[in-house]
Amino acid sequence: MLVLKLTDEEFYNDACVLVRSFYPKEDVVSFRSKSGFDEGVRIMEIDSSRASGQTKSELHDSFKKELYTKLVDETGIKLPWGFITGVRPSNMFLKMLEEGKSDQEIKDFFTDFYCVSQAKADMALEIAHKEMSLMKRAENLSHKEALMTKRGRIIDGYSLYIGIPFCPATCLYCSFTSYPLASFANLRDYYIEALIRELKAIPEIYGSARPATIYMGGGTPTALTAEQMDRLLDAVKEIFDIDESQEFTIEAGRPDSITYDKLAVIKKHGISRISINPQTMNDETLKIIGRSHRAEDIVETYKMARELGFDNINMDTIIGLPGEDTQMIKHTYDEIMKLAPDSLTVHALSLKRASALNLWRDKYWKTLTSAKDEEFDYAALIASKMGLEPYYMYRQKNMSGNFENVGYATPGKECIYNNLIMEELQSIIACGAGTVSKRVYEDGRIERCDTVKELKLYISEIDEMIERKRKLFG
Ligand code: SF4
Structure with missing residues (x-):
């Protein structure tokens, strides 16, 4: 047992995130003790008293730095992102670029102060540069110029998210x-009936039927039948001026839901980008994670999409799945290279509290190994061999090996929606059960409204869901 003694409870959350990164499979608990601890318990004391003139965020940083240094000494482990605990490190790089700092100044700052590894600093900087040029593309779509505000760049207009929770x-x-x-x-x-009703209300509430980008995710959109997908896309085209949108992505998702008819419907409606997500190309793992298809079905579905003429296909993968070692992970990327998708997203497994993986941890956690540098490096190597470049990145809590999720794409085939939502540069109007809309104000404030997750409630209370949006965007 390791006991952290905090002089200020305000730092409890920071401490939890960092400690979990070093001890991903351990429980972190909080308790107050006046009576001291048994002999043999290691006590780490962190002094978090405020130095004069420190801002709140500087205070948090100095606390995290001290704790991080002690945890490195204790474990001998260095984290790839040092003590950065936020989910959008590239945003920090982007801000410094917009402030006019040089590449070297930025890299030195992150490696020296935040203890970020050289490789991660190089990657985050490359992504920040890419994001700057992609934002110019998104601004061209905006009906006004992008607004330079106190917070940085905010892009006028909105992007649309459509959630299919099956x-x-x-x-x-x-x-x-x-x-x-x-x-x-x-x-x-x-x-679908309720969803179309919600979608119909958007142009009237927002005053524009021209989303900059559209993203249909879930769930798995292809869990709808071909006829249902056709009906929904007909309605979307009727309600929104999609020819004005930069891109329209449909996350076809799991190969066990994709059929020729569904892909043909999506193609007929002129959708520019789809995603076919293997996660792994190992049959044993597919079974463990609850997928009723084999790796060969992924290949077949992919080929079907190419034959239908899709020329912008993304594939999602996960590093750190139960039972997978480095060899199996490399096999996945070798197989993906044979298919040559236009973009590839590499996720580190994230242990979510509500997932079955967490609920049945006794059964699965012994098969989890922490993701390794070598595995991410291999995925990056395969991406570069396919001519793909990193263009967006984010982190989640409790990620395997404390790594990150990175999107790679052929230049010109990036999904701008991903950058917009990650960097919170544009309002997102999200329709469907369990979705969250964000309004980004010119002064940098962000307000949110959600819809209920429960399906029957979403359907019966659709007018209330519309009202929530009217309050936020109207
Ligand atoms: S992780 Fe699996 S079950 Fe969950 S939304 Fe994606 S495809 Fe569906």
């Missing part, structure tokens, strides 16, 4: 709003 079955690591078809398939028609 899946063929629930994946072991899932914590999204997702309802398995076995029990909820009969609600799909009612859901």
